[in-house]
Amino acid sequence: MLETRDLTIRFGGHVAVDHVSCAFAPGTLTAIVGPNGAGKTTYFNLISGQLPASEGTVLLDGQDITTLAAPLRTRRGLGRAFQLTQLFPNLTVRENVRLAIQAREAGRGQGGGWGGVDLFQIWLDRQAWIDEAQAILAQVRLAGQADAHASALPHGDQRKLEVALLIALDPKVFMFDEPTAGMSVDEVPVILDLIRDLKSRRDCTILLVEHKMDVVRELADRIIVLHNGQLVADGEPAAVIASPVVQQAYLGMAAEEPA
Ligand SMILES: Nc1ncnc2c1ncn2[C@@H]1O[C@H](COP(=O)(O)OP(=O)(O)OP(=O)(O)O)[C@@H](O)[C@H]1O
Ligand SMILES: [Mg+2]
DSSP: OEEEEEEEEEETTEEEEEEEEEEEOTTOEEEEEOSTTSSHHHHHHHHHTSSOOSEEEEEETTEEOTTSOHHHHHHHTEEEOOOGGGSOTTSBHHHHHHHHHHHHHHHTTOSOOTTSSOHHHHHHHHHHHHHHHHHHHHHTTOGGGTTSBGGGSOHHHHHHHHHHHHHHHOOSEEEEESTTTTOOTTTHHHHHHHHHHHHHHOOOEEEEEOOOHHHHHHHOSEEEEEETTEEEEEEOHHHHHHSHHHHHHHHHHHHHSOO
């Protein structure tokens, strides 16, 4: 479904992602691990189109999307967690989710027919979107904040809203870059439950960058390891975690991570 071939980006003389070739099958969750600065986020940026590749290709459903602009990749089903800058801070949480649903429907060529003459149908569509938005907010445990302005949410709830928007878009590929970063201990399980949910209920491809090895061990079907921009290990979680390259990388990383 999603594949990169020799995907590479150079910043000046620095090769941040170095000829990474990897295929991600539907129905699997692949964790991408590696020390700080290994190139994990940059790899995501290349896949989602936030950065242009210096070399190599990105394929989605067998089609070369390497030079497609990011929004067109989203339309093809690549779902990168939203950045807060992509939210409408002055709209409510529910309205933000409703807009993501509406964008999805517009991308599919249904609904969103504001120019149409069937006003009743438009009203029905809009009501259906609002109901769906409310259901998604319940799923991410934000139902109680539906009427709050997006900008007023505390950090942990903003991260949940990012996941809600991604669910609303209903992509084929879900990309999460440290989804629990900065969350309090009691909020982390909510996000992990959501990812677990996505994994069990849908035939989607999930890519997860995560530093917490207990999370990775529990959720991942497969782990790939990036180190200095290169793919240095790829396989079953237990085998990869036990491999010398990961032990070494993570011993190194443990020293940099706050306790
Ligand atoms: N836009 C950019 N311009 C120049 N260098 C960049 C740019 N983006 C990333 N880099 C460099 O590429 C390397 C990989 O960075 P990246 O953010 O992908 O690492 P990471 O694996 O996500 O690390 P972390 O675990 O800390 O999030 C780093 O050396 C970083 O400084
Ligand atoms: Mg990163």
